Amino acid sequence: MKKWILVAVIVVLGAGVITGAFFLYPKLADEYERGDGIQEAAGDSRDDNTEAGDIKDFTVYDSAGNAVISSSLKGKPVVLYFWASWCPSCKAGMPGLQALYEKYGNDVEFMAVAVTGGGNDTKSAVDSVISEGGYTFPVFYDNDVSASIAYSVRSIPSIVFLNENGAVFSQKIGVPSQTSFENTIDSLISQPSA
Numbered sequence: 001m002k003k004w005i006l007v008a009v010i011v012v013l014g015a016g017v018i019t020g021a022f023f024l025y026p027k028l029a030d031e032y033e034r035g036d037g038i039q040e041a042a043g044d045s046r047d048d049n050t051e052a053g054d055i056k057d058f059t060v061y062d063s064a065g066n067a068v069i070s071s072s073l074k075g076k077p078v079v080l081y082f083w084a085s086w087c088p089s090c091k092a093g094m095p096g097l098q099a100l101y102e103k104y105g106n107d108v109e110f111m112a113v114a115v116t117g118g119g120n121d122t123k124s125a126v127d128s129v130i131s132e133g134g135y136t137f138p139v140f141y142d143n144d145v146s147a148s149i150a151y152s153v154r155s156i157p158s159i160v161f162l163n164e165n166g167a168v169f170s171q172k173i174g175v176p177s178q179t180s181f182e183n184t185i186d187s188l189i190s191q192p193s194a
Contacts, residue, residue: 056150056166060113060140063127068140070150070166077169077188078109078162082142082153085114085125090157093175094133100181101137107189110137115156117145161188 058070081097083090094112101110112135114126123141130139142148151160151171159176161169161184169188176184 058142058147058150059144060111060142060147062138062140070147073109073162074166075164076109077107077164077185077191078111078160078166079185080147080151080160080162081110081112082115082148082151082156082158082160083112084116084121084156085129086121087156089175091129091133093157094129094135096175096178096181098133098135098137099178100185103182104185104189105137108185112137112139113142113147114139115145115148115153116141117143117148161185163188163191 056070059067061067079100081093083094085091097110097112104110112130114123115121116123116126126139126141140147147153151158151168153160155173157173157175159172159181161171163169169191170184172180172184
């Protein structure tokens with residue numbers, strides 16, 4: 001008798017989980033499409049090798065509100081640092097980003113891309129973080145989350161390294177060690193032109 005009760009409980013719980021997933025999945029997918037699903041990365045940095053190809057289409061905005069179109073980035077390697085003002089891990093990586101910008105800024109285009117679309121962040125909050133930190137690297141605002149979608153950014157911080165032709169060289173989730181970050185930039189710069 002006890003075995004049958006246990007089996008019945010397991011069946012009921014399993015059915016509840018499946019039913020919950022059936023109704024919850026569309027809501028989560030909808031939130032991601034709107035940009036609400038971007039989460040802060042936890043733990044160590046992860047390197048994702050993504051396929052090479054032409055630069056993906058996106059538009060971000062500079063601090064004056066001028067549109068910057070991705071096609072204008074060709075000709076120089078690019079580091080896209082996706083972040084938000086509310087993300088402690090993102091802010092922890094910014095002093096390292098500043099040091100790399102000061103070291104490699106003549107050879108690499110640095111873009112700190114604030115994910116301001118989707119209602120999770122604001123330009124004023126982003127500007128406050130930049131001002132308080134005394135950062136001088138270029139900051140851009142992903143108001144339409146087109147850059148985040150183009151590079152499948154699901155968690156922040158995420159760093160995308162593009163070669164001079166706009167192809168993805170490497171993509172990292174989380175803040176890499178300073179040595180790893182620097183080694184990736186050195187490899188990016190030394191990559192032969194195609």
